[in-house]
Amino acid sequence: MRSNDLRELFGSTAFALLLLVAGPLVGMSFIAAVGAYAEASGGLALASALSPLDGILVPTLGAYDLLITFLVPFVAIHLVATEKSSGVLMLLLQSPLRVRTQLASKMIALLAGWVACLIPAAIALLLWRAYGGHLALGETANLVAGHTLRYVVTCSLAIAAASVLNGAASAAIAVLAFTIGTWALDFFATGRGGWIAEAAAFTPAAMLRRFERGLVSLDAIVMAVVASIVLLVIAAAFLDLRATTRKRLVMSAIAIAIAALTFAVIPKNRSADVSEDRRNSFGAADERLLQTIATPVTIRVHLAAEDPRANDYERNVLTKLRRTVRDLRVEYPYAGRTALFENDDRYGTIVYRTGGKETVSRSTTEEIVLDEIETLAGLTPPARGEAVYPGHPLKASPRGAATLFYVVWPMAIAVAFVIARRPYSRRTG
Numbered sequence: 001m002r003s004n005d006l007r008e009l010f011g012s013t014a015f016a017l018l019l020l021v022a023g024p025l026v027g028m029s030f031i032a033a034v035g036a037y038a039e040a041s042g043g044l045a046l047a048s049a050l051s052p053l054d055g056i057l058v059p060t061l062g063a064y065d066l067l068i069t070f071l072v073p074f075v076a077i078h079l080v081a082t083e084k085s086s087g088v089l090m091l092l093l094q095s096p097l098r099v100r101t102q103l104a105s106k107m108i109a110l111l112a113g114w115v116a117c118l119i120p121a122a123i124a125l126l127l128w129r130a131y132g133g134h135l136a137l138g139e140t141a142n143l144v145a146g147h148t149l150r151y152v153v154t155c156s157l158a159i160a161a162a163s164v165l166n167g168a169a170s171a172a173i174a175v176l177a178f179t180i181g182t183w184a185l186d187f188f189a190t191g192r193g194g195w196i197a198e199a200a201a202f203t204p205a206a207m208l209r210r211f212e213r214g215l216v217s218l219d220a221i222v223m224a225v226v227a228s229i230v231l232l233v234i235a236a237a238f239l240d241l242r243a244t245t246r247k248r249l250v251m252s253a254i255a256i257a258i259a260a261l262t263f264a265v266i267p268k269n270r271s272a273d274v275s276e277d278r279r280n281s282f283g284a285a286d287e288r289l290l291q292t293i294a295t296p297v298t299i300r301v302h303l304a305a306e307d308p309r310a311n312d313y314e315r316n317v318l319t320k321l322r323r324t325v326r327d328l329r330v331e332y333p334y335a336g337r338t339a340l341f342e343n344d345d346r347y348g349t350i351v352y353r354t355g356g357k358e359t360v361s362r363s364t365t366e367e368i369v370l371d372e373i374e375t376l377a378g379l380t381p382p383a384r385g386e387a388v389y390p391g392h393p394l395k396a397s398p399r400g401a402a403t404l405f406y407v408v409w410p411m412a413i414a415v416a417f418v419i420a421r422r423p424y425s426r427r428t429g
Contacts, residue, residue, distance in 0.1 A: 006112060012078055015078075016420075023065070023120045024406055026064075026065075027402065027404070028258065029059050030405070034131070037050065037396075042395060049389065050392055053139045058212050063149045065147070068154050072155065072158070076158035076159055076162070077159075077172055099239050121144075134392040136275075136276040138275075143214075146207070146208050152228050153204060153224050155228075156227070156231035161174040163234070165227050185203055217271040219267065223263060223266065227256070227259060229367045230255040234255055278389075281324075283384055289374055291324060292379070293354065296354065297327065299328070301330065301332055302333055302334065302350065303348065311366050320366075352371075352373055355376070358376075
């Protein structure tokens with residue numbers, strides 16, 4: 001890694017502002033989460049099912065979702081745009097270092113910056129443990145990995161935009177437009193099946209939701225890595241000023257084609273459930289039965305996307321079925337329109353088909369759905385016991401958090417920025 005990239009990053013005003021905002025934003029999220037968690041711990045109905053994943057980890061680390069979306073692109077764009085505008089890029093192209101080596105150096109520097117950005121999150125989690133709070137290693141590490149993958153994809157996108165377009169402003173607008181486009185696709189795909197739902201499952205927001213549920217998704221990880229590599233290949237093609245326009249376009253087309261092929265062939269719904277409460281999995285006996293169903297299972301959901309039952313069914317049942325059933329096909333007859341006020345006798349029903357048989361149900365309860373599918377497939381539903389998750393209620397107050405995040409952290413960043421901006425010769429002399 002070139003030391004210049006590291007010095008350029010940590011000495012830049014954009015990165016200093018990113019770190020400056022990260023502390024109070026994470027702190028505000030953490031303090032609010034601890035307060036809400038303590039309030040929920042006082043209710044008998046909620047305390048027994050309280051999970052730190054939902055109550056503390058997701059809201060606290062959710063602050064990084066905002067940082068990655070709105071601030072990180074400017075930091076990554078700065079590393080490339082300044083070299084292009086100042087003429088340094090022309091000098092670097094005359095050096096022995098290849099363009100891809102220079103891009104790798106920038107990505108390593110950005111990863112070092114990400115580690116620095118995660119310090120407020122580490123402080124928050126240490127405070128939670130000091131209060132007596134519980135954290136499961138698997139779901140904690142998985143959520144951090146999910147945000148890291150999103151950070152890498154965003155940085156790669158920003159670098160590619162800065163390489164293709166002239167000017168940091170144009171690159172920033174392009175990244176923001178892409179982000180808004182993925183939000184629109186994610187929203188449009190709600191309650192729909194087919195290819196559009198498959199494509200929307202790989203938007204950054206949708207992939208992050210899997211990690212927030214405690215899922216380690218093979219397809220999400222592979223697609224995030226492939227997307228990052230493809231974007232960096234495009235960036236390398238356009239940063240090489242000696243390359244012709246035709247060569248740049250050919251390299252970009254090949255990279256995009258490889259990404260599309262990967263998307264087409266990668267196994268979908270291959271994942272591991274690392275959530276402590278096993279929220280993404282059926283009981284072991286039910287999973288073994290469902291995995292023996294050799295014929296396709298088709299589910300036709302007569303519910304509008306706006307119906308709360310549709311959201312519950314997707315979250316509590318379909319997510320688990322997609323991980324378990326070999327060939328699951330989900331159809332949404334009301335996709336693209338609101339059916340809440342239609343005079344349709346089928347509304348609210350869910351049709352299950354497999355092996356030439358069909359049954360209709362109105363229940364979205366997990367146990368009833370399992371009975372319907374297993375009976376339809378000619379299997380005997382197993383005896384089920386209640387899932388035992390003890391929950392981890394804790395009435396704690398965020399002692400010392402406000403001082404650390406709102407006072408100590410900004411002062412530390414200000415001092416570090418002043419030191420980083422000092423001339424290199426004075427610091428080493």
